Amino acid sequence: xxxxxxxxxxxxxxxxYTPDMGCYLKHxxxxxxxxxxxxxxxxxxDGKKLSPQxxxxxxxxxSGLRGRGGAGFSAGLKWSFVDRRSGKPIYLICxxxxxEPGTFKDRQILHKDPHQLIEGMVLSCWANDVKLxxxxxxxxxxxGARLLNRALAEARAKGFLGKNILGTGYDLDIWVHRGxxxxxxxxxxxxxxxxxxxxAYPRIKPPYFPAILGLYLCPTIVNNVETxxxxxxxxxxxxxxxxxxxTPNNTGTRIVSLSGDVQRPGYFEVEVGxxxxxxxxxxxxxxxxxxxxxxxxxxxxxxxxSKVLKAGEVFQLKRKGADGQMAPVEVPMLDxxxxxxxxxxxxxxxxxxxxxxMDDSRSMVDALANLSEFYAHESCGQCTPCxxxxxxMAKGLHRLTHGDGRKEDAxxxxxxxQNIQGxxxxxxxxxxxxxxxxxxxxxxxxxxxxxxxxxxxxxxxGSVPDSNRKPSPHA
Amino acid sequence: xxxxxxxNLEAELDELVTHYPVKRSASLMFLHAxxxxxxxxxxxxxxxxxxxxxxxxxxxxxxxTFYPMFRQKPIGKTQVKVCRTLSCALAGAAExxxxxxxxxxxxSHAHVPQTTPDGRFTVEFVECLAACGSAPVVLVxxxxxxxxxxxxxxxxxxxxx
Ligand SMILES: Cc1cc2nc3c(=O)[nH]c(=O)nc-3n(C[C@H](O)[C@H](O)[C@H](O)COP(=O)(O)O)c2cc1C
Ligand code: SF4
Ligand code: FES
Numbered sequence: 001x002x003x004x005x006x007x008x009x010x011x012x013x014x015x016x017y018t019p020d021m022g023c024y025l026k027h028x029x030x031x032x033x034x035x036x037x038x039x040x041x042x043x044x045x046d047g048k049k050l051s052p053q054x055x056x057x058x059x060x061x062x063s064g065l066r067g068r069g070g071a072g073f074s075a076g077l078k079w080s081f082v083d084r085r086s087g088k089p090i091y092l093i094c095x096x097x098x099x100e101p102g103t104f105k106d107r108q109i110l111h112k113d114p115h116q117l118i119e120g121m122v123l124s125c126w127a128n129d130v131k132l133x134x135x136x137x138x139x140x141x142x143x144g145a146r147l148l149n150r151a152l153a154e155a156r157a158k159g160f161l162g163k164n165i166l167g168t169g170y171d172l173d174i175w176v177h178r179g180x181x182x183x184x185x186x187x188x189x190x191x192x193x194x195x196x197x198x199x200a201y202p203r204i205k206p207p208y209f210p211a212i213l214g215l216y217l218c219p220t221i222v223n224n225v226e227t228x229x230x231x232x233x234x235x236x237x238x239x240x241x242x243x244x245x246x247t248p249n250n251t252g253t254r255i256v257s258l259s260g261d262v263q264r265p266g267y268f269e270v271e272v273g274x275x276x277x278x279x280x281x282x283x284x285x286x287x288x289x290x291x292x293x294x295x296x297x298x299x300x301x302x303x304x305x306s307k308v309l310k311a312g313e314v315f316q317l318k319r320k321g322a323d324g325q326m327a328p329v330e331v332p333m334l335d336x337x338x339x340x341x342x343x344x345x346x347x348x349x350x351x352x353x354x355x356x357x358m359d360d361s362r363s364m365v366d367a368l369a370n371l372s373e374f375y376a377h378e379s380c381g382q383c384t385p386c387x388x389x390x391x392x393m394a395k396g397l398h399r400l401t402h403g404d405g406r407k408e409d410a411x412x413x414x415x416x417x418q419n420i421q422g423x424x425x426x427x428x429x430x431x432x433x434x435x436x437x438x439x440x441x442x443x444x445x446x447x448x449x450x451x452x453x454x455x456x457x458x459x460x461x462g463s464v465p466d467s468n469r470k471p472s473p474h475a
Numbered sequence: 476x477x478x479x480x481x482x483n484l485e486a487e488l489d490e491l492v493t494h495y496p497v498k499r500s501a502s503l504m505f506l507h508a509x510x511x512x513x514x515x516x517x518x519x520x521x522x523x524x525x526x527x528x529x530x531x532x533x534x535x536x537x538x539x540t541f542y543p544m545f546r547q548k549p550i551g552k553t554q555v556k557v558c559r560t561l562s563c564a565l566a567g568a569a570e571x572x573x574x575x576x577x578x579x580x581x582x583s584h585a586h587v588p589q590t591t592p593d594g595r596f597t598v599e600f601v602e603c604l605a606a607c608g609s610a611p612v613v614l615v616x617x618x619x620x621x622x623x624x625x626x627x628x629x630x631x632x633x634x635x636x
Contacts, residue, residue, distance in 0.1 A: 101560045101603035132496070139507070139544045140556075140604055142617045175494040178507055180542035183602060197499035197534075199541040216497060259562035259607035266608045304561060304603075354607070356562055370564045374602055 069224030102354030278334030302351025
């Protein structure tokens with residue numbers, strides 16, 4: 001039976017569990033850190049010796065942990081890119097911007113179990129010789145920022161943070177830095193600019209890979225809240241045990257944020273790939289299905305930037321057959337395992353782990369118009385294709401949802417989106433283009449019908465010429 | 476109104492600067508603290524911040540105009556931020572905002588924050604507040620209200636009256 005597996009959220013929702021130090025310690029908190037800091041290091045079969053820090057870095061690599069912020073990149077590999085020979089300080093930043101629409105998982109950790117994040121961060125910093133780290137938390141989480149500040153002060157008082165941590169001679173400080181309402185601060189280089197006190201204009205890569213030229217142009221690690229919590233569990237249970245959770249190449253657990261047209265929206269921590277999209281939506285342990293009498297229409301599987309899935313779609317996925325050979329098999333959309341690789345094979349992504357469900361009462365045109373307005377508002381404005389294109393798409397969709405559409409609008413929207421992706425400084429360009437491309441492609445008839453209906457309605461009303469159209473709010 | 480920073484606030488800000496190897500990094504945190512105290516970022520506050528951090532005023536103005544949470548004018552005592560993004564929209568966010576606006580005599584079609592003439596309320600649409608599982612959500616000053624229906628909206632209004 002598909003069910004939750006609570007590793008990170010093991011205690012968070014238990015009655016009486018509070019976000020303070022006393023409660024965390026009672027539940028075995030900071031024991032992993034104490035053990036790790038005393039570990040002797042590791043002898044390798046070839047006679048080489050790993051320092052305890054190197055050993056933890058290797059463990060994170062061996063665990064198969066992939067980033068939970070969006071891109072699903074190997075955390076261990078990311079750490080291995082850090083330039084350790086530059087002589088510059090290495091910084092670590094926890095990305096707690098949680099701003100991808102549909103996502104509300106980091107919120108749970110930050111508000112209910114901040115010490116777990118701090119323990120994960122201290123371990124990660126220690127493993128990477130980091131002496132100064134930041135938690136970049138979105139401005140709309142004032143309570144989260146207060147709780148973190150209190151938790152950090154408690155950790156300092158207990159000697160888990162600050163000078164000479166637990167008597168080992170290791171110094172580390174972590175500070176909270178608040179954002180102020182801009183989505184683009186979630187993009188790691190935009191975040192770094194913002195942390196430097198500037199507008200959150202993402203930096204161009206190359207050369208500005210954070211691992212080499214990050215905060216203050218020093219090597220920098222940026223990891224998501226959930227990713228950093230996992231580091232604690234990898235250190236506690238060992239990489240092999242961690243990798244037994246989930247599925248090969250998609251190890252561990254992840255917290256799925258489920259919203260939209262399900263009976264029971266909410267967050268569910270599951271083993272990666274052990275639960276299908278259909279189970280997340282329909283199973284008793286998760287979404288409990290749609291409202292009575294409704295049929296599924298569409299699923300946005302990985303945050304608003306991921307490509308939409310249409311009910312009834314079937315995908316060709318490569319699976320290992322009984323003979324051990326990889327062979328293509330047909331997998332209906334609802335049977336897609338919720339993991340990084342399956343969703344990628346289905347042409348989309350699991351992104352931030354946010355699943356938004358829409359039933360047959362919903363207009364895909366209205367839904368896309370809503371999302372496009374988000375992207376038009378949130379483009380940082382540096383790149384012309386993104387700044388102008390996001391606005392044009394939003395204006396086009398505004399027309400289409402306000403009686404001023406045309407049949408050609410579907411093609412027009414796709415055309416703009418195609419000219420954004422791949423032509424921008426940061427992945428926001430794709431984030432804005434993908435919803436448009438996928439909605440218009442998979443629900444083309446609906447977009448065209450809406451445009452045709454608008455044309456017919458205008459004709460019946462005595463044709464309003466283009467120049468008399470109502471201005472969109474973006475104009 | 477002359478511009479003065481209370482001693483304890485200035486001490487708090489001085490402490491914040493020590494969190495960063497480069498002073499300029501403290502600017503967002505300065506603006507949060509100043510906005511919390513004064514209600515908005517006045518030109519005096521922006522210029523004071525610039526001076527304090529060794530920057531040109533433009534370095535602060537460009538932040539105030541970029542980050543949506545900062546304001547250059549005073550707003551209502553009770554700030555009602557209604558999430559407008561998809562999951563909340565599916566759950567009826569537009570009707571909730573409409574309800575607030577109708578009750579307060581504000582223009583529900585405006586795309587900028589609307590403040591009542593008596594300065595009690597500001598209503599605005601904001602993007603995803605990361606609480607989509609309990610849509611529609613409304614952030615009232617610093618507290619999050621979830622699954623907001625018209626009844627709860629009325630309670631929010633009664634509290635701010
Ligand atoms: C437009 C945009 C928005 C993003 N928003 C977030 C976010 O809110 N939180 C987050 O953790 N990562 C976000 N990311 C991903 C980060 O750039 C970065 O990859 C991530 O924080 C790395 O952490 P991880 O490797 O642990 O996933 C965003 C990326 C883009 C392009
Ligand atoms: S792609 Fe968009 S958000 Fe990213 S840097 Fe360019 S303009 Fe800014
Ligand atoms: S869409 Fe409203 S909180 Fe996310």
